[in-house]
Amino acid sequence: MLNAGPVDILVVEDNDSDCASIVEALQRSIPASPVVAVRDGTEALEFLFARGLAMPGVDGFSVLEAIRSSDPEAMLTLTPVVVFTDSSDFNDVHKCYCYGANSYIVKPVRFSDFQSVVETISQYWIKHNIRSV
Amino acid sequence: MLNAGPVDILVVEDNDSDCASIVEALQRSIPASPVVAVRDGTEALEFLFARGLAMPGVDGFSVLEAIRSSDPEAMLTLTPVVVFTDSSDFNDVHKCYCYGANSYIVKPVRFSDFQSVVETISQYWIKHNIRSV
Numbered sequence: 667m668l669n670a671g672p673v674d675i676l677v678v679e680d681n682d683s684d685c686a687s688i689v690e691a692l693q694r695s696i697p698a699s700p701v702v703a704v705r706d707g708t709e710a711l712e713f714l715f716a717r718g719l720a721m722p723g724v725d726g727f728s729v730l731e732a733i734r735s736s737d738p739e740a741m742l743t744l745t746p747v748v749v750f751t752d753s754s755d756f757n758d759v760h761k762c763y764c765y766g767a768n769s770y771i772v773k774p775v776r777f778s779d780f781q782s783v784v785e786t787i788s789q790y791w792i793k794h795n796i797r798s799v
Numbered sequence: 800m801l802n803a804g805p806v807d808i809l810v811v812e813d814n815d816s817d818c819a820s821i822v823e824a825l826q827r828s829i830p831a832s833p834v835v836a837v838r839d840g841t842e843a844l845e846f847l848f849a850r851g852l853a854m855p856g857v858d859g860f861s862v863l864e865a866i867r868s869s870d871p872e873a874m875l876t877l878t879p880v881v882v883f884t885d886s887s888d889f890n891d892v893h894k895c896y897c898y899g900a901n902s903y904i905v906k907p908v909r910f911s912d913f914q915s916v917v918e919t920i921s922q923y924w925i926k927h928n929i930r931s932v
């Protein structure tokens with residue numbers, strides 16, 4: 667976890683190299699936006715809901731489900747969720763939207779494209795999109 | 800209506816000047832993507848569901864509701880919807896997300912910014928985002 671204060675973006679990424687690239691691109695693209703990075707769904711739930719680490723192996727779908735079905739008081743229900751993934755499998759795309767993802771983007775293979783797409787994502791969602799909370 | 804074939808983007812805009820600016824920016828930004836423009840919610844429902852024009856005064860919320868609650872066979876349920884509006888009222892933002900909008904963006908006042916933001920929206924959703932259908 668790279669930050670413990672209020673955050674604009676939570677990165678959930680179990681690939682250390684991809685995680686470092688994403689965080690670096692975010693910090694360059696939107697330096698004023700605090701970013702937190704966690705390794706997996708379990709840590710994401712712990713961060714979002716202050717849950718204990720008793721739920722190992724939580725996948726992205728479960729995190730999405732927890733966010734969308736959470737107590738509105740927690741102000742997470744309508745938080746934008748962008749799935750950024752290696753999978754371009756139709757079933758994964760469909761399932762993510764069914765679980766409430768706002769957007770689904772496949773990771774480019776080339777490093778420069780990867781960085782550029784992370785910047786595009788962050789610019790769009792932090793600079794242009796208006797959040798509900 | 801500017802196009803009658805298969806489309807990538809449906810623009811619903813009752814302000815003629817804004818509509819022309821949006822379509823122009825889309826055609827410049829993503830020339831290979833067919834665009835249809837309609838004037839209001841009634842025409843949007845007619846286009847999306849081939850409904851008759853018996854429902855005057857349909858607002859954006861009703862169109863969103865119709866899209867999200869539509870028959871999955873119609874392949875519209877998970878279609879990305881970007882609200883692009885003059886309103887930055889918190890209640891409108893909140894309501895749009897509750898009705899299933901993927902993203903909410905306030906129209907910039909300056910013409911050059913307006914064009915630039917439309918290009919950003921189109922690049923993001925057509926070039927980067929993967930749709931379910």
